[in-house]
Amino acid sequence: MPTPANTPASPARESTSDRILLENQFLRLTLGADDGSIRGIENTTSGLRLIHVPTAGPPWRVELVGQEQWIEEFSSFTWSRDDNDSGEAVTLRWETAHGITVESRVELPVGEPHAHVTVDVHAATDQLVDKVEYPILRGIGDLSDRSDSCLAHPHGTGFLFRRPYDLFEPEPMRRQGLRYSPYPEGFNGSSMQFMAYYAEGEGGFYLAAHDPTLAMKWLNFFKADDGHLESTFMHQAPDIQSGAGLHVPYPILIGSLVEGNWYEAAERYKTWAIEQRWTAQGPLASRAETSRWLLEEVGFATFGVNAAADRAAWLDRFHAITGEPVFHILGANWSKVPGTYGRGIPGGRADWFPATFSDANLATIRGNGDYWAPFEFDILLDPEGNESEEIKQAQLRLPVENYSFDGYRFPFVCPATEYLPALHRWRDEQLAGTYGADALYYDISANNVQMGCRAPHHGHSIGGGGWMIDAYARMHSATKEAASVARGAYVPQGGEMITEGFIPNLDFYQARAEASPLSGFEADFFRDWIREGKVEKIPLFTYVYHEYGPVRLDGWAKLAREAGELFYWVAARVALWGGLLELNYEFSPLENLDGRDDDPAEHYYTFAARSHEVDPAKAAFTREVALARTGFANPYLVYGTMLRPLSFEAPTIELDYHLYNVGQDHAHYEESEVMRVPSILHAAWRAPDGRLGLFFVNIEPEQTQTITVDLDPARYGIAVGTRYATRRVTGSGREALGERTDVGSFPLGLAPRQITMLEVTTES
Template sequence: MKRNKLLLSICLLGILAVSTTDTLSAQSRTPAAKVVLANDIVRFEFEAERMGVAAMVDLAEKVNHIQTIDGKHTLWELTFCQGNQKRSLSSTQVPCGSYDMKELSDGLKRATFEWPNVDLDKEKRVVSVRVTVDLPRNSGIAEWRIWVDNDSNIWGLYEVDFPKCSGYLKSGEYDIAVPRRNFGKLFKKCNKRMSYKYPHGGSMPMQFMCAMKRTASQSGGTNAVYMAAHDPRAWDKSFTIEPGKEFYIRTNVENMAVPGSDHRDPFPVMMGVYRGSWMQGAKTYRKFAVTAPWTSEGKVSQRMSMPKALKDIGLWMLVGNYIGPEKGTLEEKNKPLIDAQKYFEVPTAAHWYNWHAIPFDTHYPHYFPTKPGISEQVRDLVSKGLVIMPYINGRIIDVSNDDFDEYLPYCAKNRMGKHYVETYGNKVMQAPMCCYTEFWQDKVTKIVERLAKEVGVNAVYIDQIAAASPVLCFDKSHGHPLGGGCWWVDGYRKMLKKVQKIAHSNGRNMIITTECAAEPFMDGIDAFLIWIKPDERSIPMITAVYSGYSIYFGSPAWFQHGDRAWIMAQGRAFLWGSQNGWMGLELFKPEHARKAAYLKKIGKYRVAAKKFLTFGELVELIEPTNNVKTITETWPDHGNHPRTATLPSIQGAIWKAEDGTLGIFIANYLEKNNTIEFEIDPARYGLNAASFGYTVTGVQPEGNHIEEEARQGVLNRSEELGPWEIRILEIRAAWPKYTVTSDYTARKVEGWKVLVNTELLSE
């Protein structure tokens, strides 16, 4: 019966499509030969009979990103489940029943492939699959969609791998950019298999990746491939790529393993070719991202729910316990942080751990009572203008708690009905809660309310929300689809809506933050902590997409490997738009005096350039035209394993403010003079100088000063920076020079040529 209804719906939709669109050409047939979908930019080829993706050709350079393989290319693969048994069904196993090719009046070409009434195990004619691929006239990136109708009485759909492409790319010939570890990483000449979960701040906070291949053509361009899910509901999914072998996006479906469960095209996958770097790929994703629900409040400048205190922060500190001596007076306890604020001379925030009586990562969520006197400390610090942000966890509870049975019904459960167990550094067993339940939403909201009322904080950090991947929960009593889907994100967004209501009630204006940077929580989270230490492969994908829409803070680095290693990490994070800091008070030890001085400088420059770094957009990284030497320093990874990092000795970035002006940000990592030369065409970023050229202004904490006037067109810059210098240049369209007659116009009056005030003429 369900299949008949679906077929009727498809027929009605088909009739509607024919009646409401101008179909230039259409054909429906059994695909005995290969099918080609192409425009002037790209050509996709689908193999005869089974329609595997056999070619994806960039027509400008004749580069095919799909290689020939032994056997058949794939297009999709489904996994079904019954109890502990699993069955796979692939497009390589089943001939395509029919395909249809249409060209619509807007130039879009649509290919539709159908696999109707496919057998599954011993059941006959119970699975039907439909795929559409839409290729716009002027883009090399196509939109891919899949529908799976399952009429099985035994097997439940579990996972959908789509699109699944074999022979994908070539091993060792592509640089692959993945928004991994918060900022993002660029894996050069990639030859390894990578699989990352979304939404997961440490693994994959955004749902796209890019692969770039440099060509030897005269154009010197880059052939690139864009792979993304433009999914506004943020379904639970993963991206897997192994150059030379395969690429696929795996979606955990709703009602996993439930007999007869379907998959009805919840989001489009965007895959195809473009010309450019990972930055151009990020800007393509940004166009989708600014239409997603999590950016619906608008830019940072428009987000009235985001406290001004957050937008003004210059630097962050990291504190714990009593900050100062446990047995000290109130003044003695708070003195180290107040002294830091005075030293930095910028608005300062502090992330406070271990303010509670319980040990860290133990007996959660029972954070109260606080350590004695903490409330008095907090109120004193807040009264002095600091942002004070205590730690809580929004995801896990201690299974050894005496009241665990009260929480057990609301824990996330596996398919056997058992709660999950996780352990962290102290090996305490923790159970992740189901965020879709009102019970857990209200528990976290109540903790935030108590911190506001009883402790007096003006910010709260809720750990793990944007850091940990969704847990597959199969508890029917929770009211969400079983297993996969978008309910995990929906649950946390409902929780954060409640938290934000508390944060802005009774005259409060609290900041709410979380760990890492997964995108779909952005409308409930004011700022994201970038706490995973970066490495030399890191690239600023997250700020390339979300600068101007969200705020990221933190620039963690190890102290013990010398000043230059530390300054490299701070300078690069500053260029990329993070609110620097999240440092312990050891920063103020005598041996770290130069580090503290550099961080102070960064804080002052951030405040001076807030129009760019807080409210603007990161539009490009500067590519030097001169030979910039590299430097290598010790940068241990996040686990403090020995690693080195090799970076250019001077780096830069280009930001665009909301008023259209451009900001050139440069940081010199050498303790001597260093020069960077580069070209910039302001018109490329929308800055039109008309016939008056540009004004270049130096931006400094003590005040701006005009550097020079520049002609319209490409600007060739050579900037020599002093030791460890930071330099910011603002480029704006120049105004015509004012003279005493600027407001007047020549006009003949009774034969005499006189100057008449322009304003009077307009009246």
């Protein structure tokens, strides 16, 4: 048992022999005077307490390289106060028997709703500090018995967990919640650096790292073995060296929320985030170097159509849905050594060219005025293929214990070597210059793996963090420049998933979670909870960053009737949340065309043979979504800023689905279920010129629905007394609804499966 040694407390805040108290008008923090652990966090505005049961346990944990057990015991603890006119503060110091000293400073500034918590680990000369987990907030329970407690988390670009105290279970990983959510990692981790735990409509708590360095860290929130919830931040050493310890150069913020919704937390984070270097290029609407065809011409995308076999007739049919450009990300099987799903990938230079793209496919795409990108495993190379020795030397080396849902078992190559950036640029320059690729797509790429490498012969730091993001950025930039010169036009780059640090480098990204449960991958861990209504996909990343790009491709959609009616909810949600609807053909065939089927033997994944027809109603709704995106909705859904939605009552509808577009080894392959969802979807946007667009989709198949829209213009930044005009806008035209200066109530008829916008302007 450690022996505490205290210095006298400042008269500004009395501390007792068993506790240290910090308080301002927003927060009250209680720390144990005997061990420095955080035992109480109270939102003094709402009266909500984050920690319901002060629980014994180590205040921090330190991982040393090569040691299976983390250090979490200390031999002595001291603390001292440092209160002044700026606020209250306490410095904490723990000594261990291992030659490790941990120091923390907890500050609660006057007039600020956040406590700032910092940590440093000092090590003896022979110690290699790998990570520190701090702060550790134990004993978290439900926040209120009057409303649902919710966790909003940036895992997989954003999920909302309803009543996690009841939902999560104290078991390893799968149903524990987010025991380990690494940042920056878009697939099995955190895309941003904040989370919120709140009681709906009452208030809550903001937990964040405001870290401009993009350091590798973990944002964890889970059910502990004692049955209570626990939240921790883990920090990775960027450069592990003997005796160097670990300096964490950013604060952890523990703050109060007063509204009880995730929008408040997202807006708070956004205020900080859009001042950082990853948004320095400005919004898409004001950026000189962008892909206008990607932003303004294409209304939907296809993904995974066979690149090497003739599918020209199918490409023609896709184009005919709108008669406007379509973006095709062709399948992986175009290289000399074909890229496949599970049957091999290319290695070095001799494995890539000459490419085997179907001439008919490329001619059809070009003739229709469509656009295309090749699918590339850009950082995966076969270590037994061409240039085997060079690839083996450049392979990414991650620690055995990576603290993630993912095992990262693919043959990743390190971007901080000389080998990968050179091959990357050489390959994509040829794809753009010789083969005419309009864009480049990277799968299982930078946002699917942790930002670190431990290969000692690579010449980079050993550890992980911002230096690895910088290595990817240099590689992407050099490749984009070479490809654009070769193509004679700007060549956008895209990847699987996204994290905030890659906003300057990627123009688009593929995701699937907005389609769950009618999809696999990043939402798989939560799909049963999603179907039961206990977890929701929320547009958290979009709400913070949409106007800065990149474009989100989502939907995982099939046009076959057999895939089910949930298609309409998925497609409407993707569209209204600002995404580019994707029709996907990776793990299942194209729909039948004039009696012809998509041959599994020619595909890069051996899917089960099916012969489904295109459902005309689904093709028509794809057209509706696409033409809205390239037409009247473009300033909002492409260039706009997402706003808080209106509140209104909408009846629910039960829709069926059949999940067959996943690998045949997927646990839910061939699942046929129903899901109850709202029959009216809604989102609110502000265009760059200040116009307000309120979007609605009624997904009932035949029934027109009328809702009452209660509009408080002040809520959307329109000054009280300002005259504003309203219009009803659809693909068929515009209808003026009148002008007014006060709170408005509008009956709005919504035709079935049509995108309707209520446009609000302050121009007469």
